Amino acid sequence: MMATQVLETTALKTGISGLPFNRNSIYRAEMVDTIPGINPIYKLRNTNLKVRNLNVSIKKNQILKNVNLEIPDRKITCIIGPSGCGKSTLLKTFNRLNDDVEDISITGEIRVDGVNIFDKDTEITSIRKKMGLLSQRPCPLPMSIFDNIAYGCKLHGIFKKKALKEIVERQLKGVGLWEEVKDRLHEPAVKLSIGQQQRLCLARGLAVEPEFILADEATSALDPISSKLIEDLFIKLKKDYAIVLVTHTLRQALRIADHVVFMYLGEVIEEGPAEDVFNNPKHELTRKYLEGAFS
Amino acid sequence: MSKYKFLEEKIAKVLMVVATLLVLAFVGNILYTIVHKGLPSLTWEMVSKIPEGGYYNGGGGGVLNAIVGSLYIVAGSTFLGLLISIPVVFYLNVYLTKKSRFAYAARLAFDVLFGIPSIVYGAFAFSIMIYFGMKTSLGGGILVLTLLIIPIFIRSMDEVAKHLPKELLDASYSLGATKLETIGVVIRQIAPGIATATLLSIGRAIGDAAGVMFTAGFTDSIPTSLGQPAATLPLSVFFQLSSPSADVQNRAYASALILTLIVLVISLTGRFITAHFSKNKV
Amino acid sequence: MASFSLNRILKDKVAESSMFLLTTLSVVLVVLIGIGLYVKSIPIIEQKSLLELITSTTWQPSQGEFGFLPFIAGTLWVTGLAILIALPIALLTALFLSEHSKPWVKKFVFPALDILAGLPSVIYGVWGTLLIVPWISEKLAPHFVEYSTGYTTLAGGIVLGVMILPLLVSLFCEIFGAVPRELRDASLSLGATKWQTSKHILLRKTAPGILAAVILAVSRAFGETIAVLMVCGNIPQLPHSLFDSCYPLPALIANNYGEMLSVPMYESALMLAAFLLFIVVFFFNAVSRVVLYRIERKFR
Numbered sequence: 001m002m003a004t005q006v007l008e009t010t011a012l013k014t015g016i017s018g019l020p021f022n023r024n025s026i027y028r029a030e031m032v033d034t035i036p037g038i039n040p041i042y043k044l045r046n047t048n049l050k051v052r053n054l055n056v057s058i059k060k061n062q063i064l065k066n067v068n069l070e071i072p073d074r075k076i077t078c079i080i081g082p083s084g085c086g087k088s089t090l091l092k093t094f095n096r097l098n099d100d101v102e103d104i105s106i107t108g109e110i111r112v113d114g115v116n117i118f119d120k121d122t123e124i125t126s127i128r129k130k131m132g133l134l135s136q137r138p139c140p141l142p143m144s145i146f147d148n149i150a151y152g153c154k155l156h157g158i159f160k161k162k163a164l165k166e167i168v169e170r171q172l173k174g175v176g177l178w179e180e181v182k183d184r185l186h187e188p189a190v191k192l193s194i195g196q197q198q199r200l201c202l203a204r205g206l207a208v209e210p211e212f213i214l215a216d217e218a219t220s221a222l223d224p225i226s227s228k229l230i231e232d233l234f235i236k237l238k239k240d241y242a243i244v245l246v247t248h249t250l251r252q253a254l255r256i257a258d259h260v261v262f263m264y265l266g267e268v269i270e271e272g273p274a275e276d277v278f279n280n281p282k283h284e285l286t287r288k289y290l291e292g293a294f295s
Numbered sequence: 296m297s298k299y300k301f302l303e304e305k306i307a308k309v310l311m312v313v314a315t316l317l318v319l320a321f322v323g324n325i326l327y328t329i330v331h332k333g334l335p336s337l338t339w340e341m342v343s344k345i346p347e348g349g350y351y352n353g354g355g356g357g358v359l360n361a362i363v364g365s366l367y368i369v370a371g372s373t374f375l376g377l378l379i380s381i382p383v384v385f386y387l388n389v390y391l392t393k394k395s396r397f398a399y400a401a402r403l404a405f406d407v408l409f410g411i412p413s414i415v416y417g418a419f420a421f422s423i424m425i426y427f428g429m430k431t432s433l434g435g436g437i438l439v440l441t442l443l444i445i446p447i448f449i450r451s452m453d454e455v456a457k458h459l460p461k462e463l464l465d466a467s468y469s470l471g472a473t474k475l476e477t478i479g480v481v482i483r484q485i486a487p488g489i490a491t492a493t494l495l496s497i498g499r500a501i502g503d504a505a506g507v508m509f510t511a512g513f514t515d516s517i518p519t520s521l522g523q524p525a526a527t528l529p530l531s532v533f534f535q536l537s538s539p540s541a542d543v544q545n546r547a548y549a550s551a552l553i554l555t556l557i558v559l560v561i562s563l564t565g566r567f568i569t570a571h572f573s574k575n576k577v
Numbered sequence: 578m579a580s581f582s583l584n585r586i587l588k589d590k591v592a593e594s595s596m597f598l599l600t601t602l603s604v605v606l607v608v609l610i611g612i613g614l615y616v617k618s619i620p621i622i623e624q625k626s627l628l629e630l631i632t633s634t635t636w637q638p639s640q641g642e643f644g645f646l647p648f649i650a651g652t653l654w655v656t657g658l659a660i661l662i663a664l665p666i667a668l669l670t671a672l673f674l675s676e677h678s679k680p681w682v683k684k685f686v687f688p689a690l691d692i693l694a695g696l697p698s699v700i701y702g703v704w705g706t707l708l709i710v711p712w713i714s715e716k717l718a719p720h721f722v723e724y725s726t727g728y729t730t731l732a733g734g735i736v737l738g739v740m741i742l743p744l745l746v747s748l749f750c751e752i753f754g755a756v757p758r759e760l761r762d763a764s765l766s767l768g769a770t771k772w773q774t775s776k777h778i779l780l781r782k783t784a785p786g787i788l789a790a791v792i793l794a795v796s797r798a799f800g801e802t803i804a805v806l807m808v809c810g811n812i813p814q815l816p817h818s819l820f821d822s823c824y825p826l827p828a829l830i831a832n833n834y835g836e837m838l839s840v841p842m843y844e845s846a847l848m849l850a851a852f853l854l855f856i857v858v859f860f861f862n863a864v865s866r867v868v869l870y871r872i873e874r875k876f877r
Contacts, residue, residue: 092762097762097765097766102680125768125769125770126768128765128766128768131766132766133762133763135762135763137759139759139760139763141760141763141778142778142781142782143781151764151767155300155767155769156768201763204767205766208767208768214766300773301770303772303773307772307775307776308677308772311669311670311672311673311677312673313669314666314667314669314670315669315673315674315678315682315686317666318689318690318693318746319686319689321742322690322693324708325700325704325739326692328703328707328708329700329703379603382592382596382599383596383599385596386593386597386599386600387600390593390597400604401600401603403866403867404603404606404607405603405604406862406863406866407607407859407863407866408603408606408607410793410796410797410800410858410859410862411610411800411855411859411862412797412799412827412858413800413802414800414802414827414831414851414854415800415851415854415858417830418614418830418834418847418848419610419613419614419851421834422613422617422848423613449603473586473588473589474589474592475589475592475593498695501697502695503697503698504698504802504803505698505802505827508834509834529803532699532700532703533699533702533803533807536807547703548703551703554697554699554700555697555700558696559692559695562695
């Protein structure tokens with residue numbers, strides 16, 4: 001199924017609009033899956049997210065200072081740092097959820113697959129579709145379990161019952177919920193336990209075929225068993241997605257991170273592969289944080 | 296599909312803006328109409344004289360009877376209302392805990408009282424007055440309006456008092472104060488709330504017609520005792536409007552303008568107080 | 578020293594008891610009003626059955642005929658119209674203010690709403706008489722009926738609708754504001770537009786609150802007296818079209834309090850009208866407040 005084909009892709013399929021559609025431009029894409037009756041789904045081979053000179057201020061307080069980052073594909077990147085250092089703001093800026101915050105000022109650029117998300121021509125909803133967001137508190141939509149997952153699909157044009165059923169089943173199986181809920185798909189999602197709700201939110205986010213999974217302290221509201229389930233899911237998913245996880249427990253990062261970004265007071269102090277940062281931190285502050293001097 | 300989603304978004308946005316503009320248009324139109332019709336007939340005579348004989352058929356005079364009548368009634372009922380409501384709000388917030396069932400029931404009762412239309416209060420008060428042999432009078436008007444504004448007072452002050460930081464009360468208790476003595480502290484904290492509640496109630500009371508209809512009666516003179524009937528501005532507007540004479544009708548508009556101006560001033564003062572005081576809140 | 582503190586504690590206790598008394602009295606007031614009005618209406622209920630009173634359409638007090646149906650119908654019509662007009666406008670405005678507009682818009686729309694809310698009802702009546710009634714009579718009615726004075730059910734509905742707009746908008750804004758940010762974020766991050774989020778997620782979540790708010794507004798509209806009285810025509814008939822005059826319950830009471838002592842049973846009939854109003858308003862208010870409290874608690 002994973003045939004590597006060098007193909008032409010249309011703006012609709014890859015979700016990038018505003019990109020100059022040139023018949024001579026070819027993007028490396030691989031056919032990830034097909035659902036009968038629907039167009040095959042392609043995914044860009046190496047997706048990436050590059051942050052350049054990002055500065056974010058809210059009401060004259062600077063939250064992020066000159067952030068320069070590159071999020072690697074197919075890896076779990078953990079953003080660590082003491083509370084209040086801007087990690088959540090950074091994450092929310094990736095999918096432009098910060099746009100409506102009062103008195104916010106954002107300068108710099110974030111390029112997703114080469115397209116600057118702050119460009120006037122960039123279409124927000126297609127950027128957001130690429131980024132799945134998992135919040136700290138599980139947030140099921142006020143609908144049934146089935147509809148929660150189907151909601152995203154319907155937003156992007158999939159209405160056929162058969163297709164929706166297939167997608168719902170596939171996603172629920174993917175997060176390990178299928179057995180637990182297959183008999184009550186049409187019950188309200190709020191009836192699930194918190195751990196189940198969080199997994200449902202993950203399934204919901206995956207149903208729209210994102211490229212990134214952004215998780216903002218996604219396990220801090222859960223019990224240890226559910227947390228472990230989510231972490232295992234991340235490990236399983238990283239081979240297909242770029243996962244960015246904000247975490248304030250160092251232990252979690254130690255457990256699952258491939259790539260680490262350490263932030264302090266709105267600045268990126270250090271970033272790199274996990275072994276490097278954890279075993280040989282270059283910066284004084286990083287060393288202090290790792291030793292537990294402050295959190 | 297995506298083009299429909301953006302079309303829908305655009306249409307929705309247009310509809311929403313239209314709705315909001317419509318609301319603004321209503322406000323503007325009402326104010327404009329009143330000013331436009333009332334201003335030409337607004338003379339010094341209107342506010343300084345009581346109606347002379349034949350006023351309602353075109354004779355001379357003004358609406359001083361109504362202005363003063365309204366003022367008396369509103370002053371009386373505001374005073375009584377405060378007297379009754381402040382202790383109740385204290386009781387609910389300082390003496391009772393948040394979880395108290397009595398407090399919940401009481402608040403529910405006050406919400407219901409808040410929703411009772413003034414005509415029902417009027418009918419009720421009228422029955423009481425007949426029972427006690429009272430005639431339509433200033434006293435009757437004060438009675439009704441007090442009933443009307445007590446729930447308003449209690450609700451708005453309660454809203455403010457509910458948010459009293461517990462630490463404030465604790466600080467007072469730990470100095471050995473009884474609950475009664477703590478009230479001094481509480482008053483200072485919710486003083487702006489009391490002020491806005493008062494203005495809110497005054498605004499509501501002065502504009503009421505249905506309640507005072509049966510109870511305060513109407514008269515062309517200024518009442519000199521609680522037992523005499525009193526005129527009120529809303530009723531004055533109403534009666535003048537029903538006159539066949541176009542002159543009198545114009546004076547009705549002028550009276551309406553006077554009433555509107557009074558209410559606007561009260562409302563603005565209320566906003567000013569809230570804005571001014573919320574800077575200094577704990 | 579000891580007597581000094583006893584004195585203070587005594588004062589405290591006395592104060593507490595008196596406040597308790599005052600509070601209880603205020604609560605009991607609700608019951609008192611209900612009972613008082615009921616007692617006053619007993620004479621007429623004894624003479625004719627309640628059912629007959631509510632379903633008869635003849636209103637001739639001097640001949641002892643007290644059919645309340647026209648008034649009940651009038652109240653229902655006018656209130657129904659008011660909701661029909663005000664609900665969509667209020668919903669759209671509230672959505673706009675809380676979700677789809679820049680923050681500064683709120684800063685000057687809210688004061689405008691406050692002004693609207695604070696205007697005495699007689700002012701609305703004047704506006705209605707000056708603007709709405711002629712508009713209906715000259716511009717609107719000719720398309721539909723032969724002749725209309727303009728003092729119609731429609732006029733009452735429009736004026737009442739504008740009166741309940743501020744209440745609805747502020748309640749809606751409060752309800753929308755109570756929905757946690759994460760819910761909207763969750764929808765947006767799936768790629769929904771703001772409007773899709775409002776339509777599919779926000780409205781669904783707030784549906785019970787919206788219903789409660791509408792019930793509250795209805796109960797406010799039921800009791801509105803003077804503004805409607807001035808524009809509705811005050812003819813005791815069953816309105817067959819929007820352009821017929823009508824005679825809502827509050828207007829009935831207000832217009833006839835003068836005569837009620839002269840005709841037998843009249844006073845009792847009017848008190849019954851007041852009692853009916855009281856009961857309806859009581860229930861609507863109580864029910865919707867309970868619903869709104871529950872919703873508020875869920876979000877805390």
